[in-house]
Amino acid sequence: MTTTFAMITARGGGSTFYRKNTYPLLGKPVIAWAIEACLRAQCVDQIFVWTEDKEIRSIAEKLGAHCLTRPKSMVHYHSGFHSAEEFNRNKYDQIQAIAGTQGDVHLSLNCNNLLIRPATLDAMFDVLMDNPNLGRILGVKAVDPDLCLINDKTGYLFPFWNDPDTKPVEYPPLFRAIGVNIAHRLRLEEGIRDTLHFPVSPEEGLDFQNEDDVALAEFYLMKRWGGRIETGDSG
């Protein structure tokens, strides 16, 4: 019997806007929406939240998730205090102590992807399990291919694709990775490392990063669950 653990890493401060993971959307914190998606997914047996923050811990535990203590020195991945192996060992030792096992399959969900549907998580899981040659399945979302960079030397825009004779709709399709992936831990340990990419809908692929994304996230949540948004400010 395969044991599947969902893993959510949530920082109190928030890497893109302050306290993003506890920001209320339609009255419920961001992390609560993410945990609930995992709770409703059939494939998930237990949910673990790795955090240093008391408020996040309280929210997670009320919803039935297990909290793993994240040392302050491990809040920043590039702080230089710890190796990648130490990060992983900290999480998985705690999981082992709680569950008696590290789990066969790990579903990692970034709180930013709070709109992922449980049915999508289950579909990704099924594809992974049905293909013994796969070590991992990674969610992706289609993006507009009309992209550019800012040229460091001039400060002006430089096109990503540079074929002016082609209309943007004819460009090669582009996708970006979303923060949802499911890894078969046992297969990866055996060296089976193939990754399949699983496209999700534009709505499910929303990357909630900053306050600019609040309106859009609430729009989609309201369409799914009903609710009320009070505004009172106009553009």
Next chain:
Amino acid sequence: MATLREVPVIDAVYIITDDKNLMDRKDFCGADVRPLAPRLARHPFHFLTYEFWRFNYELHGLKETFPLGDVHFFLGWRTPLLKPITLENMYHSLMEDGGASRIVPILPVDPHLYTRLPGLKRYFPVWCAPGLDRQLAPQLYRVVNVCVIHTKRLLEIIPHTKGYRVTREEGLEIKRESDFELVEFYFQRRAGADISLPNGNEP
């Protein structure tokens, strides 16, 4: 239309179209309707191109349709949420930068990208630095299909395009039927209306 009329630096508004229903009307919502030159109907307009022959070709094609001005705002129907103040700010930003002939709205995009070849299941990373925190990858931007052009600078071969960062709301481009509902939502929000749905559609 309403957006363009509220931009104080715009003197005249034209609708350039190859739609027969529109072309039959000389005037639409107060804007002068002009037919698009046939040779431009399928032409891929690129606001980031550095090819002089291309924008020379485009401007001369447009000259067949309406009298060219000093500055042109190109805006399509797909970006109804762009605000007049944003267009005005773009104009001023362009005027103050003698090194650019064009300015376009841009939105940051997560650079962790893949592409897929037809007939193959695999996705290929566009650029790949496995293990690199995505916040440390070079920033990419999506170009919103709107442009303010300084005609004289462009024809004098000052080809640079500036980016003007806009919000996700203003940068919304209607691509699917479902986007209309989202546009309506944003307009209601701007109007200060409380928005509610008693029930959602999730099972």
